[in-house]
Amino acid sequence: MQAMLLKQYMNLELVEMPEPTIGPDDVLVRVRACGICGSDVHGLDGSTGRRLPPLVMGHEAAGEVVEFGASVTDLKAGDRVTFDSTVYCGRCFFCSRGDINLCDNREVLGVSPGPYRRHGAFAEYVSVPRRIMYRLPDNLSYEQAALIEAVSVGVHAVNLTPITLGDTAVVVGSGMIGLLTIQAVKHAGAARVIAVDTDDDRLRRSLELGATDTVNPKSTDAAESAPMESSGQTPPPPPGDAAPPGGGYDYPLTFSVDYPDRSLNRLSTAFRIFTIIPIAILAATIEGGSYGAQAGGEGVRYIGGAIGILVIPVLLMLLFRRKYPRWWYDWNLQLTRFTNRIAVYFALMDDRYPSTDEEQAVHLAFPYPDAERDLSQGLPLVKWLLAIPHYIVLFFLTIGAVFAAIFAWFAILFTGRYPPAVFEYIEGVFRWHNRVTAYVLLLITDRYPQLMAELYPDPQKK
Numbered sequence: 001m002q003a004m005l006l007k008q009y010m011n012l013e014l015v016e017m018p019e020p021t022i023g024p025d026d027v028l029v030r031v032r033a034c035g036i037c038g039s040d041v042h043g044l045d046g047s048t049g050r051r052l053p054p055l056v057m058g059h060e061a062a063g064e065v066v067e068f069g070a071s072v073t074d075l076k077a078g079d080r081v082t083f084d085s086t087v088y089c090g091r092c093f094f095c096s097r098g099d100i101n102l103c104d105n106r107e108v109l110g111v112s113p114g115p116y117r118r119h120g121a122f123a124e125y126v127s128v129p130r131r132i133m134y135r136l137p138d139n140l141s142y143e144q145a146a147l148i149e150a151v152s153v154g155v156h157a158v159n160l161t162p163i164t165l166g167d168t169a170v171v172v173g174s175g176m177i178g179l180l181t182i183q184a185v186k187h188a189g190a191a192r193v194i195a196v197d198t199d200d201d202r203l204r205r206s207l208e209l210g211a212t213d214t215v216n217p218k219s220t221d222a223a224e225s226a227p228m229e230s231s232g233q234t235p236p237p238p239p240g241d242a243a244p245p246g247g248g249y250d251y252p253l254t255f256s257v258d259y260p261d262r263s264l265n266r267l268s269t270a271f272r273i274f275t276i277i278p279i280a281i282l283a284a285t286i287e288g289g290s291y292g293a294q295a296g297g298e299g300v301r302y303i304g305g306a307i308g309i310l311v312i313p314v315l316l317m318l319l320f321r322r323k324y325p326r327w328w329y330d331w332n333l334q335l336t337r338f339t340n341r342i343a344v345y346f347a348l349m350d351d352r353y354p355s356t357d358e359e360q361a362v363h364l365a366f367p368y369p370d371a372e373r374d375l376s377q378g379l380p381l382v383k384w385l386l387a388i389p390h391y392i393v394l395f396f397l398t399i400g401a402v403f404a405a406i407f408a409w410f411a412i413l414f415t416g417r418y419p420p421a422v423f424e425y426i427e428g429v430f431r432w433h434n435r436v437t438a439y440v441l442l443l444i445t446d447r448y449p450q451l452m453a454e455l456y457p458d459p460q461k462k
């Protein structure tokens with residue numbers, strides 16, 4: 001068959017290739033239309049690490065069934081189909097929960113990041129598992145069907161947004177996905193749609209497709225522009241009052257620290273290792289008093305935010321009664337916040353003395369779990385084991401964080417300011433620690449924290 005092969009970066013060549021082979025669960029599809037994703041363009045120029053040549057790209061396509069494996073019983077040759085781009089295994093922990101986009105063994109059609117190479121649909125034929133395939137209605141053309149993946153992104157975004165009839169919506173970005181989102185939000189009932197983009201041509205097209213207003217932040221301050229103001233869209237709150245961001249992906253525990261955009265107190269920074277002692281001793285008494293003597297050097301331990309929390313009682317209650325008593329949850333939440341404030345203070349990220357009850361710069365939250373519905377009974381017994389890969393990575397990241405904090409110490413003494421990149425890194429390590437804690441010790445969720453999620457913020461990226 002003929003295929004468009006990415007031989008090396010910036011070199012696409014039409015070549016003769018053997019037809020793909022199919023397994024018992026697979027279907028051989030004759031490709032009739034295939035979209036070019038923005039990620040394929042970045043694959044072509046090599047700016048992502050996810051299109052290692054040689055590779056046939058293309059993951060949003062439609063075509064007709066040619067042949068299928070022995071286990072496929074509900075299709076016939078000639079059926080018109082489209083397919084998802086994520087090939088999930090259907091057997092791992094995430095797949096069994098329906099979170100197939102997090103599948104441990106997932107591959108993506110037309111993508112090769114190193115661990116796997118999966119040829120895509122810039123070819124006459126492509127092999128696709130039956131479980132990610134959908135039959136097309138007759139009135140949908142192949143070209144339209146090839147767009148379904150992109151359309152679904154816009155529709156999903158709108159589905160996640162509470163919109164009532166007559167609302168005003170702002171869509172940031174007017175590329176292909178943005179333009180589809182504009183159309184989806186119109187269909188959802190928004191009366192006014194404000195498109196924001198830095199490219200005037202794209203903004204013109206957004207008006208053709210249903211946007212009612214446009215804002216180009218290059219020429220106007222988007223937050224204070226006339227359409228935004230007249231529509232009652234409030235500008236984003238100043239950083240200090242911002243809600244805690246999810247931190248890369250939607251994990252039940254959220255954590256963020258306000259960046260101190262000011263001169264930090266150099267004297268208290270210089271002697272932080274001593275000023276931490278009183279509060280560390282206080283915290284140690286909560287743990288039962290055994291750590292008081294070495295309080296100063298033990299500040300690092302608070303990074304875990306897991307000191308003195310109720311673990312064993314919760315584990316026993318879950319195991320025998322499927323219950324997470326509310327006041328234990330309250331205790332664990334408040335104590336986790338408190339120890340994180342101490343850790344943040346020790347890492348020099350704030351110069352206000354840690355409060356026992358005020359939130360200060362540290363925003364940490366996790367929901368009260370419905371133990372009967374959301375938490376498995378036996379899993380807490382083995383969670384500590386499952387999380388071993390996290391401990392290993394965190395061990396090294398924490399060493400890195402200690403050196404980063406020492407670097408920040410010098411920076412603050414000389415300039416008064418915390419280097420933002422260092423701040424973000426340490427914040428990320430804290431967040432990661434907290435999420436592992438939430439999973440293994442706080443036991444508030446069964447969701448396995450994504451490994452490296454804080455370093456690669458978007459696990460679903462194509």
Ligand SMILES: [Zn+2]
Pocket residue numbers: 037038039059060462
């Ligand atoms: Zn794509």
Ligand SMILES: [Zn+2]
Pocket residue numbers: 088089090091092093094095103104105106
């Ligand atoms: Zn899986």
